[in-house]
Amino acid sequence: MATLFLSECGLRPLPVLHAQPRTSAISSHKPPKFGFLNKTNKRVSLDLRLKARKWELKVSAPSRVSTDEEGAEGTVKELAQFDPGAPPPFTLADIRAAIPKHCWVKDPWKSMSYVVRDVVVVLGLAVVAAYANSLIVWPLYWAAQGTMFWALFVLGHDCGHGSFSNNPKLNSVAGHLLHSSILVPYHGWRISHRTHHQNHGHVENDESWHPLPEKIFKSLDNATKILRFTIPFPMLAYPFYLWSRSPGKSGSHFDPNSDLFVANERKDVITSTVCWTAMAALLVGLGFVMGPIQLLKLYGIPYMLFVMWLDLVTYLHHHGHEDKLPWYRGQEWSYLRGGLTTLDRDYGLINNIHHDIGTHVIHHLFPQIPHYHLIEATEAAKPVLGRYYREPKKSKPLPFHLIGELIKSMKKDHFVSDTGDIVYYQTDPNLSGSSTSK
Template sequence: MVKESKPLSYGAENGEKGSFDPSAPPPFKIAEIRASIPKHCWVKNPWKSLSYVLRDVIVVTALIGAAIWFNSWFFWPLYWVAQGTMFWALFVLGHDCGHGSFSNSSTLNSIVGHILHSSILVPYHGWRISHKTHHQHHGHVEKDESWVPLPEKIYKNLDNTTKLLRFTLPFPIFAYPFYLWYRSPGKEGSHFNPYSNLFSPSERKDVITSTLCWSIMFSVLLYLSITLGPFLMFKVYGVPYLVFVMWLDFVTYLHHHGYKQKLPWYRGQEWDYLRGGLTTVDRDYGWVNSIHHDIGTHVIHHLFPQIPHYHLIEATEAAKPVLGKYYREPEKSGPIPFHLITYLLHSIKQDHFVSDTGDIVYYQNDPKLQKYSFTKFE
């Protein structure tokens, strides 16, 4: 077992003393957390889940109608932000289908998941399977799937352009479509290819189905662009899609990075499901919390993805006494979560790679990258 020395916490960098070691094995078991959560929090109500789908679809449809009705440059920017946020809400409901927290029916989950995710150009099963891998191995340097830290050797072999695109805003918050097609540096495969090493042979039929649904949606968008005009479709669908991608990358990154104290990543025998899940961070998104179905309540979701989103807040409150310091209370947000931009900027600037060795490692900084970034864009 090799343990890397702990870095200063973000607070310690400002002269504060940090005494809690987030990499220490917790004094509780996952069964104790599970037992603390009320039994009704595990109950999946398909009608309640479908009511959220109906709500979101009505809002999306109403926004499209309003945008076409007003068709003014005063209204379009408001529409883009609102509709992009609603696309993100649709993704979260499809995400629940992928986890099986939407209902106990795998058929209903698959049908709703395909409709929701295909509508925003996400291959449902392809994403579902890779996201399952993320949950099963969260916090593992090599086996995790979402925003995986780059080992130093892989990082140093990246060309400067790739480094800039990965670690210079705004480029990272537009990464999701590229991830679907090419995954992350150091990993191979595509979420659209049934023969990708992301999938087992038994999963290939599901991946083909999702890729076909994605292709149908893309064809519909292409047809509408030809018949209605590409500029109108760009305004109605294209810009909201980009806002959705920004939301997805922004939220998923901050659930696993950018806390005020640097959090560990694991290898080998130091990793286990509980320790990996406990490095997840809850976030408060202000008035957006209810719109995107409380996805910011993320720690309990990571440990128990079977819990429906409408029970996550109650489940988290019940589990806090067990979690103790391993639960990091999110900083309260104003109506709009501008405070999270600071954490994103700090993390992108500081968290570049982890050591090639060590079973407990922390992000390290490449000072040359910042210098190169300024030179590149001067």
């Protein structure tokens, strides 16, 4: 049973210890005779057939019995041999083949039903909060509405991947309405996010929360380092990223001439920038109608909480695991190896609200799978992934445990080496408060 268990986990089973069977007293062969030498060096034989049936055991015993401690130590040694940076013993096609065919089917009616659900909740929350106008209700509204803005973002994100439907026009219209409503340039972000997926796990080419090479990290002034690695500042980074990207890179998601885009994508970027500008103008008009304070309470604060959700989720899907995970360069990088460094996260009750985006590994490898099939696809793929899949920690109803994961990562995941094709995060002791680098 232990051998079967280990083999299912992808580990080399422990060697089987074969026992030497005892000779049965009822065997057709004569039992062996044992003897000793007497003083005259003559052998005296002893017949051991006496009453054999009374003491015979019909089991065989191993030549050596290992203790529980020895078995546990052997298992630990086996587990310690796993190298997350090693090429996996399976291919992308192997994972794809394990996923049921219906998981790839996109149902536009089902996708639209989620849009209707979320929009109704967003409008309902706003009406209730404005009507109640209570000091008790407003904080509850901000938390709930900020989460719902994040849910709208995830649906627009699915439109950008084409997992919303097989109709590009429907994806574009729904994506623009969903993303523009929360001040996200749909095509601008869609294209940069596509770059992120195509280069996930690559030090230089990744686009989202990629590590800083040591040279770039050390060139940053202290204020920039504090803003990037000290909570809560990194959780407010998204609007700045849209305008100017990450340190070491330049360009804007609103500029059609940015090096984020190629020539035939510029019209799409202009369209999204126009839609974003129209939404910004609408908010300014609402500010004149209802007053800036009311607009801040109904839209501004929920928007800030949405940004915090976005930064938290996108960061923790690529950082903060208890074991160090590799980043790649050069020929060591591949789409599969980069995707296997992503992490699933459990958000408790929020899982359903934000459309299971925490089921992230399979999403990164196969972004065409609709969000409502991600859980089933992940379960089907786990036997193939083996130890390359890292089971997320179970969350309580609200995922407060992830705040601790975020803080720990921000204290130790600062930069990677300028050289090497497989690198791991290193720690700046001046930022972490530690005297040693990890």
